[in-house]
Amino acid sequence: MKKRFSFAGIALIILAGGGWFVTRLPSSPFDGAAPQATPDLIARGEYVARQADCVACHSLEDGAPFAGGLEMGTPLGSIFATNITPDPQTGIGTYTLADFDRALRHGVTPDRRRLYPAMPYPSYEKMSDDDISALYAFFMNDVTPVQQAAAQSDIPWPLNIRWPLALWNVVFTTGQTYQTDPDQSEQWNRGAYLVEGAGHCGSCHTPRGMAMNEQGLDSSDPDFLSGALLDGWFAPSLRGDGAAGIGRWSEDDLFAFLSQGRNDHAVVFGSMTEAFNNSLQFMTDDDLRAISVYLKSLPGQGPGWQAQPATVTSLVEAAQSGLPGAETYMANCAACHGRDGLGQNEWIPALAGATSSQGTEPASQINVTLNGSGRVVADGMPDSYRMPPYRDRLNDTQIAEVLQFVRSSWGNTGTPVDTDAVADLRMRTDPASVAPIVLQMR
Template sequence: MKNMLKGLGAALCVALPFLAQAPAGAATPAGAGAADQALVQRGAYLAQLGDCAACHTAPKGKPFAGGLPMNTPMGRIYVTNITPDAQTGIGGYTEADFARALREGVAKDGHNLYPAMPYPSYAKVNDGDVKALYAYFMHGVAPVQQANRESDIKWPLNMRWPLMFWNMAFLEKGPYRDKPGKDVAWNRGAYLVQGLGHCGSCHTPRGVGFQESALDESGSAFLSGALLDGWFASNLTGEHNTGLGRWSDEDLRTFLKTGANRHASAFGAMTSVINNSTQALNDQDVAAVSKYLKSLPPVGGNGAPAYTYDPQATKVSLDRPANDAGARVYTAYCMHCHGVDGRGFAPMLAPLAGNPNVLAKDASSLINVTLNGTGDLVINGVPSPFPMPGFAAVLDDKQIADVLSFVRAGWNNGAPAVAAAEVAKLRQSTQAGR
């Protein structure tokens, strides 16, 4: 997740030790030997699958030059330049400097980084992967001279030295160690999810110090879902209704590669993660991530019995929409994509019946995506033909509350109703500055 940081990082991104093509725009070091170039290529893959570009590349900006604004409870911060420019980037960093920043949240000059940089997760990244990442950012990324922008956080909250104490309380140092009794694939998946993937940054709820409530499966809150900048990052445990309990291994692997399956479609920050990161997973690591996530016991949920599909009551409402304000909105604006039966046309158009995001207790994601839509999923360079449009300019707060309450009750979903005040609050926070 968390109304924490928008750019804490996206969920389900991974680090791989295998070679791959460098992302578009990557520079090739002149005269690099075969061994060095292999290390740079490996680092390029790690950076891509760690979704580094999502935070360190601003819209229409140059790769990794920073400038992306991120909202925090204390104010707005701006992501830094991590190109190898000597004056404004990290060109003067040694490998040790780079490793310290990545895994301990301390810059070369000694100042503490905000934990918008998910270094509590990166602390688990092993030395070999750190070395490859350093090689890529030093020799595979084009230097960009672009000064970093100061945060909008006001004094005294902008002082960084208290973060030393935050680190003392919440940072667990040391790379991931294989768990005895678990096989190679499970440990590989755990390393990817917990480490460079930093899935917990979005999908784990935060404590009173804005720390992740758990950093691995030993904590019951780990990956149980959390609110992040107006979106609810989904439950990734085995919970049957709101988590992955009804997803098969194939369902999960398909979602990681394409952002959609028979249960749900990606939205919000997860769209960027799919576009820039997880679709690049190789088959071995897709299987490892899926195996690890599918091993997590059920946590959270809405307290309802296991979902079973029942269209009858909803069909009656849709046959007589004049009697139901939510049904009227649904028939006018939603039914042509999501169907009378609520099953949509998966994976192109998301189902609403039994969708874990519809069943979630927190309706923030449903409100947000109805107001603002979501970005295009772009798989292998091809945009999705049917992105979710935004209805903020078309529907008022009551109409959105009515239709979402209808959807959350429909097809036996049995989720709580949505209030117009909830819609108004998210409209105000997400539309500000647009």
């Protein structure tokens, strides 16, 4: 769903609403006392916290769970995740259930301060009242309070003025919980609820407009989950696009990726590693199957990938002929990813046909080549294989050339890689950011 408003309509809202509109607290169904925090309700809340991947944004690798501090880059500047432990001074210990609901589903704190939509309340607003109550019970009764004040954002004035976010919410959010689609199965609706709501998949995988709004909010919009550049990574399309999306993946492939962090097409990397390590692997098979069914229902566009296998002879000849990137690939990449680019089944991902090898945005391939990939930690055990960092071994030109070679070989259709783009990401990224973050919430 998209919400479209004319500039005249927005101006009318500003003139008519005045100060009352931007300072009022949104209504909440929880103005009474919170339900009793039974063990079952708390356990359900912990599971909802996994669905929502709260720990990934509100925790640091060397810090306490939910104590905040994570820096998140935006086009306006950096903002820092807040402390959401039940500490009464620096956390949410004084929040009522209604306060918690307003912050989570409307982006408004008890003191009427507006939250930036880096807090994915445009997605969380779809969560059910029951899930909100359970999540509150978990945070207030099963999370250890930590006294740690939140760092201040470095967004400059006047962009740091927050009251206009009240108007932003009117234009770019729906204000509704998830509405069941009667034409779809119960399993599809469960998957839609998880993806569009608590899972907030669109926050990364949906392109954003000039106002930093997600350009689609649900399955009715073709922009929803169609891929987006975010903070040095390109989150690929989760739609049925032939080459740049998951068109070649079966429902079983999707389920394997969500439950194990890998399949024959890909292995999680970048921010998706944290999503798997801290969230997806803890979800039930039924919920992961529902997500798989829902995602496979989203239509895509564009041609499929057509394999053009490279023989050993042709690859050696390419390197010997001086084809840019071919010799670098032979020396640094072929041993793991293969001379045919097909990798090693689910353990080392293929580069031939990979979604990151298609299209116009090479950010993910540049980032993972510079900084390597984090460990995939499943059932408490880190995996044995990972992409090593090459920032100290290859210069910007070599990385650009080898990626351009990958993106134009074996039937891949990716655009060329610019040396300046490599230099920019080298400067803006930190190799420490790929360290595995696996936090126990209790």
